[in-house]
Amino acid sequence: MSFDALQEKIRAKKNPTVAGLDPKPEQIPPHILKASYETYGETLQGAAEAVWTFNQGLIDALCDVVPAVKPQAAYYERLGWRGLEVMERTIAYAREKDLFVIADIKRGDIGSTAQAYADAWLGETRVGEASHPVFNADCVTLNGYMGSDTIEPFVEACKAGDKCLFLLVKTSNPGSGELQNMVAGDRLVYKVMGDMTAKLGKGTEGRYGFHLAGAVVGATYPSDMRELRRRLEHTFFLVPGYGAQGGTAEDVQYAFNKYGHGAIVNASRSIMCAWQKTGRDGTDYQEAARAAAVAMRDDIRKYVTIV
Numbered sequence: 001m002s003f004d005a006l007q008e009k010i011r012a013k014k015n016p017t018v019a020g021l022d023p024k025p026e027q028i029p030p031h032i033l034k035a036s037y038e039t040y041g042e043t044l045q046g047a048a049e050a051v052w053t054f055n056q057g058l059i060d061a062l063c064d065v066v067p068a069v070k071p072q073a074a075y076y077e078r079l080g081w082r083g084l085e086v087m088e089r090t091i092a093y094a095r096e097k098d099l100f101v102i103a104d105i106k107r108g109d110i111g112s113t114a115q116a117y118a119d120a121w122l123g124e125t126r127v128g129e130a131s132h133p134v135f136n137a138d139c140v141t142l143n144g145y146m147g148s149d150t151i152e153p154f155v156e157a158c159k160a161g162d163k164c165l166f167l168l169v170k171t172s173n174p175g176s177g178e179l180q181n182m183v184a185g186d187r188l189v190y191k192v193m194g195d196m197t198a199k200l201g202k203g204t205e206g207r208y209g210f211h212l213a214g215a216v217v218g219a220t221y222p223s224d225m226r227e228l229r230r231r232l233e234h235t236f237f238l239v240p241g242y243g244a245q246g247g248t249a250e251d252v253q254y255a256f257n258k259y260g261h262g263a264i265v266n267a268s269r270s271i272m273c274a275w276q277k278t279g280r281d282g283t284d285y286q287e288a289a290r291a292a293a294v295a296m297r298d299d300i301r302k303y304v305t306i307v
């Protein structure tokens with residue numbers, strides 16, 4: 001699905017936020033872990049199946065509140081092939097519930113390898129005479145710092161499947177400025193990457209005016225975000241860093257255009273682990289996650305009006 005489809009979902013729910021699905025076993029409520037370990041043992045499989053149960057519960061609780069989810073591949077990879085299988089199931093389940101799925105994979109490699117990643121995450125893998133969708137996400141995050149040729153296979157996959165992507169432009173982490181805020185000729189490096197993103201997407205603008213290449217812009221650097229919004233009129237922003245990393249609703253308002261369009265704000269731990277803050281045993285983790293997602297939506301709506 002393209003950014004048009006994402007923007008429609010955001011408008012329908014009046015909620016420009018995405019719930020991150022980054023589950024570590026220690027963040028899963030004890031009753032889920034216990035049941036899974038009883039069936040599969042304290043094994044990678046036991047942990048992976050607990051993640052699957054947890055994710056289904058989160059998706060069920062959140063699917064009428066948020067327009068999108070963002071599973072981060074690292075949390076699935078660390079459980080081996082069983083974890084990746086759970087990521088595949090999670091993507092399919094979220095799509096069945098009409099959620100837009102951003103696979104946070106942050107890949108980037110030479111063109112031939114990038115093509116293989118694009119087949120896996122957005123397109124199809126050819127086996128003999130037939131082609132098979134694999135992870136089948138709506139959108140991926142990519143690291144474009146190896147150059148635009150490493151992104152082009154993903155751009156083609158997006159065009160073929162009406163999908164979209166986000167390139168890391170100005171990231172939310174404390175060290176992001178070490179490279180991204182260096183001066184490169186007449187521009188800062190993150191602006192060079194922002195301009196590259198716009199060039200890769202040019203000509204694919206949809207009815208809301210956004211092309212298929214979006215930008216990751218951290219909530220933790222609001223003044224850089226403001227400059228990027230002014231510079232990249234047609235670029236959709238994915239904004240991580242709200243909540244657990246300290247970004248606020250006031251900070252993220254700069255990611256949106258005058259119609260309140262063009263950005264989606266992520267929160268992972270603050271929604272997923274909300275049950276740990278209640279002082280209860282986690283059996284009501286769905287209610288806790290939902291309440292955190294509603295609170296985030298209402299917080300951002302104080303600063304952003306979506307037309």
Ligand SMILES: O=c1ccn([C@@H]2O[C@H](COP(=O)(O)O)[C@@H](O)[C@H]2O)c(=O)[nH]1
Pocket residue numbers: 020022072104170171172173216218240241242243244245266267268269270
């Ligand atoms: O600049 C970036 C790019 C990606 N992320 C990812 O977003 C979430 C943030 O999780 P929280 O728990 O809400 O802090 C996580 O998946 C990161 O890998 C980012 O934080 N910053």
